[in-house]
Amino acid sequence: MTVLTLISRRLLAALPTLAGVLVITFVITRTLPGDPAAFFAGPAASQEAVGQIREKLGLNRSLPVQFGVYLRDLARGDLGPALTTGQPVRVELAQRLPASLELTACGLGFALLVGVPLGIAAATRPGSWLDHGGRLVSTLGVSLPSFFLGLLLIYVFYYRLGWAPAPLGRLDAFVLPPEPVTHFLLVDALLRGEFATFRAAAAQLALPALTVGLFALAPLTRMTRAAMIEALASDYVRAARAAGLSRARILLVYALHNALLPVVTTLGMVFSYLLGINVLVEKVFAWPGLGSFSFEALLAGDYHSVQGFILTMGGLFVLLNLAVDLLYGLIDPRVARSPG
Amino acid sequence: MLRLSVASWVLFGLAPVVVTAADTRAETLVVVTAAGPNSMDIHGVGANRPAYGASWNLYDRLVSFGSKVLPDGSRSYDHTQVVPELAESWEISPDRLSLTFHLRRDAVFHDGSPVTAEDLKWSFDRAVSVGGFPTFMFKAGSLESPEQFAAVDRHTFRVTLPRPDRLALPVLASPVAIAINSRLARSRATAQDPWAMEWLKANDAGSGAYKLVAWQPGTQTAFERFEAWKSGPRPALRRVLVREVPSAGAQLALLRRGDADVIFNLPAKDARDLAAEGRFTLASNLVENAMWYVGLKADAPPFDQVKVRQAVALAIPYEAIMSSVAYGRGRALFGGTEPPTAATWPSPTPWRTDLTRARTLLAEAGYPEGFASRLALDQSLADPSEPIALLVQEALAKIGIRVVIEKIPGANWRAALLRKDLPMLVNNMGGWLNYPEYFFFWAYHGQNAVFNTMSYHNARLDALVEAARRETDDEAYQREVAGFITIAYEEVPRVPLYQPVLDVALRKPVTGYQYWFHRQLDFRQLAKP
Numbered sequence: 001m002t003v004l005t006l007i008s009r010r011l012l013a014a015l016p017t018l019a020g021v022l023v024i025t026f027v028i029t030r031t032l033p034g035d036p037a038a039f040f041a042g043p044a045a046s047q048e049a050v051g052q053i054r055e056k057l058g059l060n061r062s063l064p065v066q067f068g069v070y071l072r073d074l075a076r077g078d079l080g081p082a083l084t085t086g087q088p089v090r091v092e093l094a095q096r097l098p099a100s101l102e103l104t105a106c107g108l109g110f111a112l113l114v115g116v117p118l119g120i121a122a123a124t125r126p127g128s129w130l131d132h133g134g135r136l137v138s139t140l141g142v143s144l145p146s147f148f149l150g151l152l153l154i155y156v157f158y159y160r161l162g163w164a165p166a167p168l169g170r171l172d173a174f175v176l177p178p179e180p181v182t183h184f185l186l187v188d189a190l191l192r193g194e195f196a197t198f199r200a201a202a203a204q205l206a207l208p209a210l211t212v213g214l215f216a217l218a219p220l221t222r223m224t225r226a227a228m229i230e231a232l233a234s235d236y237v238r239a240a241r242a243a244g245l246s247r248a249r250i251l252l253v254y255a256l257h258n259a260l261l262p263v264v265t266t267l268g269m270v271f272s273y274l275l276g277i278n279v280l281v282e283k284v285f286a287w288p289g290l291g292s293f294s295f296e297a298l299l300a301g302d303y304h305s306v307q308g309f310i311l312t313m314g315g316l317f318v319l320l321n322l323a324v325d326l327l328y329g330l331i332d333p334r335v336a337r338s339p340g
Numbered sequence: 341m342l343r344l345s346v347a348s349w350v351l352f353g354l355a356p357v358v359v360t361a362a363d364t365r366a367e368t369l370v371v372v373t374a375a376g377p378n379s380m381d382i383h384g385v386g387a388n389r390p391a392y393g394a395s396w397n398l399y400d401r402l403v404s405f406g407s408k409v410l411p412d413g414s415r416s417y418d419h420t421q422v423v424p425e426l427a428e429s430w431e432i433s434p435d436r437l438s439l440t441f442h443l444r445r446d447a448v449f450h451d452g453s454p455v456t457a458e459d460l461k462w463s464f465d466r467a468v469s470v471g472g473f474p475t476f477m478f479k480a481g482s483l484e485s486p487e488q489f490a491a492v493d494r495h496t497f498r499v500t501l502p503r504p505d506r507l508a509l510p511v512l513a514s515p516v517a518i519a520i521n522s523r524l525a526r527s528r529a530t531a532q533d534p535w536a537m538e539w540l541k542a543n544d545a546g547s548g549a550y551k552l553v554a555w556q557p558g559t560q561t562a563f564e565r566f567e568a569w570k571s572g573p574r575p576a577l578r579r580v581l582v583r584e585v586p587s588a589g590a591q592l593a594l595l596r597r598g599d600a601d602v603i604f605n606l607p608a609k610d611a612r613d614l615a616a617e618g619r620f621t622l623a624s625n626l627v628e629n630a631m632w633y634v635g636l637k638a639d640a641p642p643f644d645q646v647k648v649r650q651a652v653a654l655a656i657p658y659e660a661i662m663s664s665v666a667y668g669r670g671r672a673l674f675g676g677t678e679p680p681t682a683a684t685w686p687s688p689t690p691w692r693t694d695l696t697r698a699r700t701l702l703a704e705a706g707y708p709e710g711f712a713s714r715l716a717l718d719q720s721l722a723d724p725s726e727p728i729a730l731l732v733q734e735a736l737a738k739i740g741i742r743v744v745i746e747k748i749p750g751a752n753w754r755a756a757l758l759r760k761d762l763p764m765l766v767n768n769m770g771g772w773l774n775y776p777e778y779f780f781f782w783a784y785h786g787q788n789a790v791f792n793t794m795s796y797h798n799a800r801l802d803a804l805v806e807a808a809r810r811e812t813d814d815e816a817y818q819r820e821v822a823g824f825i826t827i828a829y830e831e832v833p834r835v836p837l838y839q840p841v842l843d844v845a846l847r848k849p850v851t852g853y854q855y856w857f858h859r860q861l862d863f864r865q866l867a868k869p
Binding site: 035038039040041047049050052053056057083084085086087092096147150151154155158159162166167168169173174283284285286288292293299300301 | 364365370377378379384385386391471472473475476541542556557558559560562581583584585586587589590593594596597599600720749750752753754755758
């Protein structure tokens with residue numbers, strides 16, 4: 001089976017999942033207690049005023065009719081208006097998803113770059129100061145609440161030392177954003193060759209990404225360490241040692257390659273988990289991402305925004321799982337060859 | 341530097357002259373606030389409070405309020421003094437049924453077209469037609485239908501009233517009574533959307549002192565001074581950037597580092613800390629016509645008995661709430677010794693904590709062993725309503741009233757209030773127009789508006805409130821106001837706790853901050869040398 005057919009088969013198989021997500025979010029948002037009409041009618045609303053708003057929002061119609069309207073709009077690419085911010089949901093998602101993804105990806109990149117070497121080092125010298133040090137850092141990262149960690153970093157690096165720029169979102173208000181191509185500021189700035197903008201965006205990103213990354217560090221380090229210890233104790237590593245292969249070759253080619261499968265699985269899980277953690281980090285750093293948007297929308301009972309958010313997340317998870325599976329195939333050819 | 345200057349040019353729509361980022365920053369006032377506007381149209385469905393603030397700066401009204409210096413040296417608007425804005429002058433007919441406004445001839449909208457009476461006619465028609473908040477607010481001044489508004493000629497505008505109403509003129513100075521560029525708005529209207537609700541949500545069609553330069557919902561809003569503005573003294577600030585920073589900790593760090601000039605509306609605890617620090621100007625104004633209170637559902641047992649409500653009023657730990665919830669910031673609305681008057685409204689109640697008397701009253705009412713009840717609070721206002729609820733719960737347990745605290749998410753709070761089935765709740769309420777009869781009409785009157793969260797009804801109080809609204813004789817008015825406050829405080833369907841404070845922190849060079857009843861920032865009075 002080629003990779004292309006695998007991808008298309010997996011995407012087709014994801015359609016029922018997405019349809020299920022669609023129906024369930026619709027039903028859940030409608031059955032949650034609370035009345036968006038009462039919320040958006042404003043502080044002074046009478047029952048009639050709420051009724052007027054309900055009619056305007058189409059909430060007075062029966063659920064199947066509302067669902068039909070929702071599907072019809074969805075087919076046209078219209079996700080409805082986001083009442084909390086006053087913009088179309090589609091526009092909000094298009095602007096905020098890249099912000100959240102950029103933050104999460106950079107945080108995860110940091111966690112990978114630090115966590116995997118740390119895990120390997122800890123596995124080769126269990127009980128050493130490196131092992132204990134790694135455990136301390138990752139335990140702190142996961143046990144400090146992320147908003148607290150964020151505030152701590154702001155206090156030290158922005159307020160005390162003045163090394164970091166003001167925690168005011170993705171780009172300083174006085175810096176011109178690059179012409180959007182991918183909507184990832186770092187990528188766009190590089191594509192346009194605007195290195196000063198790249199530096200400004202990277203500086204804004206550093207502290208929030210560090211906050212996210214420190215949180216992801218613990219599972220990645222622990223998983224790498226455990227998988228490496230198992231691999232290093234295996235027969236094939238013993239055989240490789242007996243064959244007199246170099247230490248680096250044994251570690252990186254034989255042991256690490258085999259230890260990667262559980263690490264990639266963890267990576268996929270951590271990524272999805274981070275998108276949830278982002279809600280708090282985005283609040284602390286005034287990051288215009290999906291997390292803070294969906295949180296506000298949920299508090300306000302803003303149906304369209306919540307539905308759009310969950311649908312986006314559903315799609316993202318399908319893609320994420322697909323990417324993880326493809327990576328499996330690359331790491332372990334047996335996975336790619338097995339049916340299904 | 342050149343690239344940065346291009347940024348400032350794009351951001352602020354300046355002529356492309358070479359200015360450095362430092363210059364741009366120096367002449368921009370940076371305001372940080374927890375949440376930003378969700379609309380530029382105050383008439384729109386679900387427009388939030390920050391949207392009122394944006395609209396206030398972008399649009400003009402016929403009239404506005406003057407300003408005064410309070411005893412503590414801070415500045416406030418003055419509700420007793422109505423001053424010209426778009427209207428140069430106005431007359432009120434002897435029967436008080438018609439108000440005629442003469443518009444200034446040099447006023448223009450941001451696109452350069454003149455402001456005419458036709459624009460006001462269209463804007464006011466819109467306010468009373470679109471329903472929801474603007475329609476409600478206009479009704480508070482007996483402004484109910486489009487027939488009441490007439491453009492007499494290009495610069496004369498007339499409002500007629502079905503009955504004399506002392507609130508009509510103040511309503512026209514309130515944030516909803518904006519003048520919209522009707523030609524521009526109508527060009528964006530569609531058959532389904534005759535009032536251009538969709539377009540005005542994100543666009544500026546005003547004649548206000550500031551125009552909208554850029555709006556990124558959830559991130560920031562940039563304003564620039566409108567150089568052709570004639571409806572008042574020329575504002576000092578050239579540009580204002582309002583940034584949304586949800587975290588109070590991050591807001592403080594920005595202010596202390598000098599990256600923000602103003603924190604608008606900060607939590608009581610941070611305000612206390614900043615005040616002690618002394619490095620910043622802290623403008624703290626009592627929110628007029630507002631109170632935090634415990635409401636008791638007066639039309640069902642057990643709180644239908646006055647003695648039970650009085651027992652609650654005697655059990656509440658007022659001093660503890662003042663010191664550990666309000667951090668001493670705010671005005672106590674309990675333990676008053678003077679009779680209430682219109683001038684001291686919101687007046688303190690005579691109640692103080694007295695558990696012995698509370699137990700006696702409860703026993704007399706037939707509940708010697710107490711009873712169980714629920715106390716609801718709005719989770720989106722958990723600070724301060726949650727600590728208040730905890731203190732009240734603890735105190736009521738001492739007289740045998742066992743209370744379960746019910747936290748209601750912000751999205752559901754309004755719906756819960758409208759259902760009127762909460763036996764006890766912690767809530768705050770503030771009225772824009774600073775008149776006691778206005779507060780009582782919405783919060784105590786038997787019409788049972790949503791703000792009468794206690795479903796309280798007393799025919800004697802209703803009659804006094806209605807009389808005060810129409811009253812022309814000042815002495816009788818004072819008597820009526822004292823009368824309805826006395827009844828409300830004697831029967832305590834709501835137990836007032838304290839009058840909250842609006843705290844604004846400013847960096848020392850920023851001056852001119854003025855409190856407004858709408859509790860939003862007016863850029864016009866501010867200056868940053």
